[in-house]
Each structure stands twice: as structure tokens, then as C-alpha cells.
Amino acid sequence: MDFQEFTSYFHPNLFITELKAETKDEALEEIVGVLSEHKGLKDKWLILEMLKRRENLGSTGIGHGIAIPHGRSLSIKEMFVAFARSVDGIPYDSIDDEPVHLIFMIVAPPHEHNQNYLPFLGKLVEILKEEGNREQLAKCENFDQLIDILAGGF
Amino acid sequence: MDEKQLRCLVALQDIDIMIQETEGEQKLGFKTEGINKLKATREELTEKIEKPLFRRYELLRQHYKRAVVPVQDNTCLGCFVKLPTSLTTRGKENIEVYTCENCGRILYWLD
Numbered sequence: 520m521d522f523q524e525f526t527s528y529f530h531p532n533l534f535i536t537e538l539k540a541e542t543k544d545e546a547l548e549e550i551v552g553v554l555s556e557h558k559g560l561k562d563k564w565l566i567l568e569m570l571k572r573r574e575n576l577g578s579t580g581i582g583h584g585i586a587i588p589h590g591r592s593l594s595i596k597e598m599f600v601a602f603a604r605s606v607d608g609i610p611y612d613s614i615d616d617e618p619v620h621l622i623f624m625i626v627a628p629p630h631e632h633n634q635n636y637l638p639f640l641g642k643l644v645e646i647l648k649e650e651g652n653r654e655q656l657a658k659c660e661n662f663d664q665l666i667d668i669l670a671g672g673f
Numbered sequence: 674m675d676e677k678q679l680r681c682l683v684a685l686q687d688i689d690i691m692i693q694e695t696e697g698e699q700k701l702g703f704k705t706e707g708i709n710k711l712k713a714t715r716e717e718l719t720e721k722i723e724k725p726l727f728r729r730y731e732l733l734r735q736h737y738k739r740a741v742v743p744v745q746d747n748t749c750l751g752c753f754v755k756l757p758t759s760l761t762t763r764g765k766e767n768i769e770v771y772t773c774e775n776c777g778r779i780l781y782w783l784d
């Protein structure tokens with residue numbers, strides 16, 4: 520997956536600099552709320568339920584303050600990614616028990632023609648494994664900066 | 674094939690795709706201890722499906738990500754080939770199973 524394709528799933532309206540949420544459920548709800556406003560979705564609870572089910576399978580908190588809640592939903596037609604940040608940190612039942620500061624939420628439709636869901640997830644995890652990238656993301660203030668930081672992974 | 678068998682088969686396919694994807698996530702380093710619950714549900718479903726049908730499904734699954742696909746506008750949504758009219762004017766009787774003549778996938782209609 521090239522940089523252009525990778526970044527096409529992000530959107531300035533899906534960039535949340537400061538989450539109000541204090542718990543994992545609140546965080547998921549807040550981000551899904553922003554998403555459904557952006558996409559004009561009527562059944563946002565379906566996406567929320569799906570994300571919570573995925574969390575029950577195993578927390579998507581991958582450690583180092585990062586969580587990647589994700590899943591597939593009939594409610595949407597194309598894959599998208601939302602980025603959100605919490606300065607205070609959110610308890611998330613992560614692998615390393617550390618609170619989460621950066622959240623990348625990925626929702627994909629059940630059938631995709633290009634099957635980009637797992638490759639995208641893989642590339643994102645690869646970028647987030649770099650400590651330098653995580654430090655920059657923690658400080659990033661706007662959408663353009665986010666894309667700049669992600670570009671470093673290509 | 675009766676409706677219940679078909680519903681079980683479609684549910685089984687959903688779970689199989691979910692298990693497959695979850696295993697992909699495991700390789701990326703995600704925690705997925707709940708996958709065992711999915712596998713247990715798969716076993717339960719498997720028991721509800723008649724053996725020959727289940728075997729056919731398992732065989733198809735080696736070739737295709739989706740072995741059971743819907744029909745829309747008389748077209749198999751697995752290979753996008755138009756189906757012969759004899760197949761698309763189906764009755765309500767219990768016919769064992771419809772498969773696409775072109776790709777062999779098991780078909781169902783979205784009514």
C-alpha cells in the first residue's frame with residue numbers, strides 16, 4: 520500500500536485534538552459521534568456495538584499509549600480512519616496496562632473490493648512501533664501535521 | 674435446501690471470515706484471546722449443517738474467501754456472471770442446493 524492510498528482513508532473532519540472522554544466506552548462513543556456527524560449516519564449505535572464486540576474479543580490497546588479500535592460494519596460504504604488524542608490518558612485495558620493517549624479508529628464495510636483492511640492495519644501498526652513517530656503524534660496539533668508524521672513511515 | 678440450513682451456512686461463513694481476519698490481527702500483535710469463543714460458536718453451527726453441504730462448503734472455502742454468495746439481478750455476486758433463467762425462477766420447494774454454474778459457489782437470494 521503506497522502513501523497516497525494509505526492517507527486517503529484519513530479526513531480532517533475525523534481529527535480530534537482533545538477527547539473529553541474519561542473511559543474507554545466514552546471514548547468510543549465520542550469518536551463514533553464525530554464520525555456519524557461527518558458521514559451523516561443514522562445508526563451509529565450499530566458501529567458502536569460492533570466496536571465493543573471487537574474489544575470483547577481482546578483489547579485493541581496495543582501498548583505505549585496507543586489503541587486501534589476497529590471492525591467491519593454494514594452502516595458504512597468505504598473504509599475510514601479517525602484519529603483522536605487524549606492528553607490525560609484513558610484507561611483501556613491495554614497490553615501494558617498503560618492509559619491510552621492516541622486512538623486510531625478504523626471502520627470498514629463488510630465487503631471491500633480491494634481488501635485493504637488488514638494491509639492498512641499492518642502498515643499503521645508498523646508506523647506506531649517507532650518511538651519517534653509516537654512522540655511526534657503525541658504533539659501533533661492539526662491534520663496536516665498528522666499526515667506529515669505518517670509520511671515518515673513510507 | 675431449507676432456509677434454516679442456508680441461514681446456518683451464511684452465519685458460518687461470517688464467523689469463518691471473522692476468525693480468519695482475527696488470526697491476521699494476531700500476527701500484527703493484537704490481543705485476541707476471545708477467538709476461542711468464535712471457534713466454539715463455529716463448532717456449534719457446524720453441527721447444525723448437514724454433512725454433505727458442510728463438506729461442499731469446506732471444499733469451496735479452499736478456493737474462495739466467500740463460498741456462499743448472494744444473487745442480485747440474476748447475477749452471482751461471487752464471479753459476476755449472469756445465471757441461466759431456469760435457475761433464477763426458483764420455486765418454494767426444498768431443492769438441495771443452488772450453485773453457480775460458472776464458479777461453483779453456493780448461492781442464496783436476498784428476498
Ligand SMILES: [Zn+2]
Binds near residue numbers: 750751752754773778
Ligand atoms: Zn459464480
